[in-house]
Amino acid sequence: MVQYYQGQFDSSFGALSDATRRGVLEQLAREDASITALAERFQMTLTGMKKHVGVLEQAGLVTTEKVGRVRTCKLGGRGLEEEAAWIERYRQLWSARFDELDAVVEELKRKEKKARSTNEK
Amino acid sequence: MVQYYQGQFDSSFGALSDATRRGVLEQLAREDASITALAERFQMTLTGMKKHVGVLEQAGLVTTEKVGRVRTCKLGGRGLEEEAAWIERYRQLWSARFDELDAVVEELKRKEKKARSTNEK
DNA sequence: CCTATACTGAACCACATGGTTCAGTACTAC
């Protein structure tokens, strides 16, 4: 089950690791766009933009459809649910880890206090 | 402000785009570990693992400290807060986009219904 | 039919990535 998602996470996090692609996603969240429109907005050749769109498509984050000579790009069916869940789960482990440390610190404080009060006797 | 995070997102999402590194993070959430321990667990040379740890360190997700000959790796101070926030914001844009479509579909349905009832008259 | 537009694909480039081996260096323990 965990294994199943591995490849998906590789490609989706990989897709998100580029500023241009994150920008394209945000742009497409506003409105669908052609390759030409995206290429202009991000100051890049058509070919370059097409590659980025390809990466996003592979990751399942974008779908495209060609009508006539125009290929229109839209947000894909996946909305980063699993990725959000992975990060959320990690954040829980992460904070549990720090709570644990906090507990240790608390424990030390308590011992210190006890020692001090013992000395004071 | 948005600009500020760009590089950080590049490196953190980049770090997350590799299954081994995600595994290391999960492992470190359980307990701190040496390079050797991690290398064994993920069946890799020390040098290879050290590179992965370096990437995670660069991304601010892991910190390391060398005591004697052993370098111990721990989870870093950052806990993917900004990344979670970015994804959450994107998911909102994403679902807003689909709600919009739903609205259009609803609109069409209403028109269709109206047209039908008009025909029926 | 002709021209401009929109994309596509192949080829190339420099540089990054994920891994390795090999030859150190530095510390631990007997």
Place this chain on the structure above:
DNA sequence: GTAGTACTGAACCATGTGGTTCAGTATAGG
């Protein structure tokens, strides 16, 4: 002091990435 452990760094390798140019193909519009 010597043997083994733990890491480190340089060098190498294959493959991937982010971009380009250039030469197409296919469609739209007059």
